[in-house]
Amino acid sequence: MKRRDFISILGAGAAVASTPALGNSWFDSFHKNVQAQPWMNAFKTVNQESFNSTAVGIRGKMPTDLRGNLYRNGPARHEIGDFRYKHWFAGDGMVQSYQFTDVGIQHQAKMIETKKYVAERQQGRALYSGFASTPPNPAPVTSPDSVNVANISVLPHNGKLFALWEAGSPWEMDPDTLETKGLHAYSRETRGLPFSAHPRVEPDGTIWNFGYASAAKKLIFWHINATGVLVKVGAVPCDPISMPHDFLVTEKHIAIMISPFHYEGGSDNFLDAHQWHPDQLTKLLVIDKHDFGNPRWFELPAQWVFHFSNAYEENNVIHFEGARAPDPLEMTERIPALMQGTVDRGHGESRLFHYQIDLNKGRASEVALFGPELQSEFPAVDPRVSCRRHHRTVMMTTDRNQPPASHPMLNAVSVYDDRKSDIDTFVYPDSHMPEEHLFIPAPNSQPETQGWVVGTAVNYKKQRTELSVFDIRGVSDGPIYTAELPYMLPLGLHGKFVQSS
Amino acid sequence: MSARLENVMNQIIDNAKTILKMSIVTAALCLSQTAKSDALTININKVSESSGSIMIAIIANEEQFKNKAASTASAIVPAAQGSTSITFHNLNAGEYGVQVMHDINGNGELDANLVGMPTEPWGFSNDAAGSFGPPKWGQVKFKLASDISIDVNLND
Numbered sequence: 001m002k003r004r005d006f007i008s009i010l011g012a013g014a015a016v017a018s019t020p021a022l023g024n025s026w027f028d029s030f031h032k033n034v035q036a037q038p039w040m041n042a043f044k045t046v047n048q049e050s051f052n053s054t055a056v057g058i059r060g061k062m063p064t065d066l067r068g069n070l071y072r073n074g075p076a077r078h079e080i081g082d083f084r085y086k087h088w089f090a091g092d093g094m095v096q097s098y099q100f101t102d103v104g105i106q107h108q109a110k111m112i113e114t115k116k117y118v119a120e121r122q123q124g125r126a127l128y129s130g131f132a133s134t135p136p137n138p139a140p141v142t143s144p145d146s147v148n149v150a151n152i153s154v155l156p157h158n159g160k161l162f163a164l165w166e167a168g169s170p171w172e173m174d175p176d177t178l179e180t181k182g183l184h185a186y187s188r189e190t191r192g193l194p195f196s197a198h199p200r201v202e203p204d205g206t207i208w209n210f211g212y213a214s215a216a217k218k219l220i221f222w223h224i225n226a227t228g229v230l231v232k233v234g235a236v237p238c239d240p241i242s243m244p245h246d247f248l249v250t251e252k253h254i255a256i257m258i259s260p261f262h263y264e265g266g267s268d269n270f271l272d273a274h275q276w277h278p279d280q281l282t283k284l285l286v287i288d289k290h291d292f293g294n295p296r297w298f299e300l301p302a303q304w305v306f307h308f309s310n311a312y313e314e315n316n317v318i319h320f321e322g323a324r325a326p327d328p329l330e331m332t333e334r335i336p337a338l339m340q341g342t343v344d345r346g347h348g349e350s351r352l353f354h355y356q357i358d359l360n361k362g363r364a365s366e367v368a369l370f371g372p373e374l375q376s377e378f379p380a381v382d383p384r385v386s387c388r389r390h391h392r393t394v395m396m397t398t399d400r401n402q403p404p405a406s407h408p409m410l411n412a413v414s415v416y417d418d419r420k421s422d423i424d425t426f427v428y429p430d431s432h433m434p435e436e437h438l439f440i441p442a443p444n445s446q447p448e449t450q451g452w453v454v455g456t457a458v459n460y461k462k463q464r465t466e467l468s469v470f471d472i473r474g475v476s477d478g479p480i481y482t483a484e485l486p487y488m489l490p491l492g493l494h495g496k497f498v499q500s501s
Numbered sequence: 502m503s504a505r506l507e508n509v510m511n512q513i514i515d516n517a518k519t520i521l522k523m524s525i526v527t528a529a530l531c532l533s534q535t536a537k538s539d540a541l542t543i544n545i546n547k548v549s550e551s552s553g554s555i556m557i558a559i560i561a562n563e564e565q566f567k568n569k570a571a572s573t574a575s576a577i578v579p580a581a582q583g584s585t586s587i588t589f590h591n592l593n594a595g596e597y598g599v600q601v602m603h604d605i606n607g608n609g610e611l612d613a614n615l616v617g618m619p620t621e622p623w624g625f626s627n628d629a630a631g632s633f634g635p636p637k638w639g640q641v642k643f644k645l646a647s648d649i650s651i652d653v654n655l656n657d
C-alpha cells in the first residue's frame with residue numbers, strides 16, 4: 001500500500017469520527033419509538049451473559065425420532081451504555097442451543113466472549129468502529145479478529161461447534177456448555193483469513209467455504225475434510241470486489257456472485273466503504289472445485305442476493321436458487337431505519353429466482369419463480385442433498401396479497417417444490433416474527449421425502465421466543481409441536497441442527 | 502471489516518521485514534559501541550510458544566521508524582513461552598522506540614497469510630497500535646534518561 005493512500009484513509013476516518021453523536025441518536029430514537037411499535041422489542045439489546053431454561057407452554061407432541069440440538073446465532077447486544085449500533089448486523093453474537101430431549105426442550109444461550117466483547121465489558125463502553133457506525137473515541141483496531149463479533153451463524157462439525165462471522169476466523173464454542181474456547185485456526189498459515197458464515201457442508205461432512213478480503217481484492221476459498229483438517233486454501237483475485245455473503249458449491253464447481261456494490265474505501269465503518277452502482281453488471285465467478293483454478297466470469301443485471309438455496313449441475317449447466325433483491329437497499333437503508341424504528345411498514349424486495357450458469361455456452365441466466373407479491377428470504381434445503389440435485393426449499397415468506405402483519409419482517413414459512421406449481425405456506429399469527437426455519441430429515445428416510453421444518457419466532461406481544469415443529473409434508477396444517485421460552489431473545493440470524501444418532 | 506486493516510498489516514510486515522534485515526547489519530554495530538550511559542531493559546510478554554526466536558529492534562528516530570535508516574540496535578533471542586527480558590547497555594540518553602517480532606518458525610521473516618496479515622506475533626513500545634494503520638512514531642517513542650525497564654506485549 002502506498003503511503004499516500006494510507007494518509008488519505010486516515011484523513012477520511014478522522015472526518016467521520018468527528019460526528020460521534022450519531023450512535024446516541026439511534027439510542028434515543030429506539031427508546032422513544034419502541035413504546036408505540038412493540039415489534040421493536042425484537043431488536044432490544046441483551047444485557048445479560050446467559051440464559052437457561054426448560055421450555056414451557058408445550059402444545060402438541062414432539063416426534064419421538066426428532067432428537068438433537070438446534071444451535072442458533074445472531075446479534076444480541078445492540079447497545080453498550082447509551083451507544084446503540086446503527087445496524088442489526090453490528091451487535092455482538094449470542095449462541096443458543098435448543099436441546100430436543102425425551103422430556104421437552106432445554107434451552108441455553110450465552111454471549112460469545114470474543115476479544116471485542118471482553119474488552120468492551122471490561123471498559124464499560126463501545127470501543128471499536130464497526131459494521132455501520134463508530135462510537136466516540138474509538139480504540140485502534142489491530143486485526144479483523146479484534147473486532148470479530150461472531151454473530152451470523154454456527155457450524156457444528158465433527159463434534160465441535162463454531163460461531164461464525166464473515167470477515168475473520170471462526171470462534172470455537174463448547175457444544176455442551178456454550179463456553180467460548182477461542183479463535184480457531186485450521187493452520188498457522190491461515191490464521192486470521194476470512195471464513196464466511198455460509199460454508200457449504202456436503203453429506204459426507206466435507207466443508208467448502210469462501211471469504212472476502214476487501215482491500216487485498218481477493219476471494220479466499222477453503223476445503224476442509226470431514227474430520228476438520230484443512231485440505232486446501234487458495235486466493236483468487238477479484239477487482240472490483242463486493243461483500244458476498246453466501247456462495248454455491250456443486251459436484252464439480254464453486255460459484256460466487258459479485259454484485260456491483262463495490263468496496264471503495266473512504267469510510268471508517270465497513271458498510272459505508274461500499275458504493276452501489278445500479279448501472280453496472282453483477283458478475284458470477286465459477287472455479288473448479290478440486291483446485292480452485294480455471295476461473296470463468298459470467299454476467300447478470302445489477303442485483304443483490306444475501307442467500308442462495310443450494311446448487312447442483314446437469315449437463316454442464318449449474319443450477320441454483322437465490323433470494324434476489326434489485327439492490328442492497330435492505331441492508332444500506334432499511335435495516336438502519338428498522339434499528340431506530342423509523343421504518344415504514346413494508347418489506348424487503350427479495351424474491352426467489354432460479355439461476356443457470358451454462359458452462360458450455362458461457363452464459364448465465366435468471367428467471368423469477370414467483371411474482372413480486374411473494375417476498376422470500378432464508379432459503380434452506382435438506383442437508384442430505386447439499387451440493388447436489390435438490391427439489392425442495394424451505395424459506396421465510398410474506399405474501400403481499402394477504403393482510404399485512406403489524407410488524408415489518410417476513411411473517412410466514414413456505415416449502416417450495418420445483419416439481420409442483422404451488423407452495424405450501426403457514427402464516428404465523430400477527431404477534432410473531434418468525435426467524436430462519438430449517439429442513440430436518442426424518443431418520444432412515446429417503447432425501448427430501450420425510451422430515452420436519454423446525455424454526456423459532458419472536459412473539460413480541462407476549463415477549464417470548466417460541467419454537468415450532470412442522471411436518472415437511474404439510475406446513476400449512478400448522479405446527480405439530482410448539483414450545484415457548486420463559487423469555488424473549490432478540491431476532492437472530494442463522495442456525496444448524498445436529499441430530500442425535 | 503478487514504479492509505484497511507489488511508493494508509495496515511502489509512505495512513507493518515514491510516516495516517518488520519526491513520528492520521529484520523537491518524538488524525543483521527546493525528547487531529555488530531551495537532556490540533562495538535562503548536562508554537554510553539544508560540541501560541534499557543525490555544520485558545517482552547505474551548510470548549505464545551517456545552519455538553523460533555524473538556527479534557527486537559531499537560529505533561531512535563522517525564527516519565528509522567519509517568525504514569529510511571538502519572535501526573540503532575537490535576537483538577535476536579530464543580523464544581521462551583511467557584516473558585523474556587533483554588537489556589541493551591550503553592545507549593545514549595534520548596528518545597527511542599522498540600519493535601518486537603516473534604519469528605515462530607525461524608524462517609527469518611514475519612510471516613503473513615494470503616491477504617497479507619501477519620500470522621506471527623508483533624508488538625511496539627508503549628503497546629502502540631494504529632487504527633487502520635501502523636502506530637505513529639509519536640505513539641511508539643519514549644524517553645531514556647536513566648536505566649529503565651519497559652514492557653512490550655506481543656499482539657497475537
Ligand SMILES: [Fe+2]
Pocket residue numbers: 152197198245306307493494
Ligand atoms: Fe446469512
